[in-house]
Amino acid sequence: MRIKEVADLVGISVRTLHHYDEIGLLHPSDTTEAGYRIYSDKELDRLQQILFFRELGFPLKKIKEIIDSPSFNQNEALELHRKMLIEKRDRLTRMIRTVEKTIQHHKGEIVMSKKEQFEGFDFSQNPYEQEARERWGNEAVDKSKDKMGRMSKQQLTDFQEEFNDIYRKLAEVRHESAHSNIAQERIELWYNALNKIGDYSLEAFQGLGQMYVEDERFTRNIDKFGEGLSVFMRDAMRIYAERNK
CATH class of the missing domain: 1.10.490.50 (Antibiotic binding domain of TipA-like multidrug resistance regulators)
Structure with a gap:
């Protein structure tokens, strides 16, 4: 896939992919004679890992260190991503409930305890x-x-x-x-x-x-x-x- 196709598929900018290339985080597998960057399935797998780590708040420098480490195991990383994202989802669900109850509290519809006020x-x-x-x-x-x-x-x-x-x-x-x-x-x-x-x-x-x-x-x-x-x-x-x- 060409760089523009990858950018459109993933929902990130071409500029971001250029930056990943410049810092050595994600290189294209090849470049055409016309100068187009080409990405194979291997690079797309790596990009997915990068974006999972980014979603969890890891800085780019550290992501590169982790993924390039000889001990890095993709399947183990995916299991970790899954666990952390589920935890994040559950925490956000609790916070949404707290927001909804706080709205009701401010309207005088319910009375919240101090503990309920900070759930999530x-x-x-x-x-x-x-x-x-x-x-x-x-x-x-x-x-x-x-x-x-x-x-x-x-x-x-x-x-x-x-x-x-x-x-x-x-x-x-x-x-x-x-x-x-x-x-x-x-x-x-x-x-x-x-x-x-x-x-x-x-x-x-x-x-x-x-x-x-x-x-x-x-x-x-x-x-x-x-x-x-x-x-x-x-x-x-x-x-x-x-x-x-």
Whole structure:
């Protein structure tokens, strides 16, 4: 298939395919005398893998490393994609239900509990796992996933509520100084909770706090518990890490 045919089939731009070629992520199998890039079934399979990883939030540089690794197994990757996409679908379904109930709540048709208000917001695991792997390596993330995988469904639900409860407690004191005793006591709850599922060093803990502000996805979700909470947590996490080194 020519590049324009591939672009039309997949729903991406020709410019994107040119960029993938330039960075060594996806080369055409051949080029005609007229200069047209040609893609075979092998390249289309690779493109499908690339787009699955992109849908799950992996950066292009990391996708190239993964796919080009000698240990990469396409079938294993597809199973992982399937599992992660199902989890994403289920979480979005829960959030849609929460939105619908919130609309009814605002209309006065129902009364929502605090727990119902935040159903679908899952902070029990890092939804941006790739960033964590890039910054701190695989070990801490793998330990976290292993611990989560050993939990029952009820344990996971309880743990998610514990995380949300800590967010709410932090939101209550977000207008206090990040140096204050109450701020440091509550950010310690967060540090201890994270280390129930992972192995976060003080350095990693401080770096995670910085991500809460640098990555708008984190900021948007965290600040739903209270305007400015992400900045407050970043500052409190930095101070906690410095004091306990």
